[in-house]
Amino acid sequence: MKNILTHKTAFLSWLAIYPVMNIVSYFFDDVLMQVPLLFRTLILSAILVPLMTYVIMPLYTALFKKWLEKQ
Incomplete structure (x- = not known):
């Protein structure tokens, strides 16, 4: 269970970071x-x-939440 949760959390982190990095880069790349x-x-x-x-x-x-708790 813990190992699956770790993988899901890592995927969720990537899913969150990727668009934020692109947005920040889009607006502030010139600077x-x-x-x-x-x-x-x-x-x-x-x-x-x-x-x-x-x-x-x-x-x-x-x-x-449901996906993270799902076994």
Whole structure:
């Protein structure tokens, strides 16, 4: 059970991160491309981690609750 839940959680994380990264890149790519790589990844992670932790993953967990609990 735990192993299946781990795989489902990993898939759900990817499903959440992928569109958010694309949206952030779409709106901020021109600005971010002018910043050195280390600062660019610092900025992206500073945006993505709180957004994922406090907004998107709680929403996805609620939306996919039955699927996550299903054995």
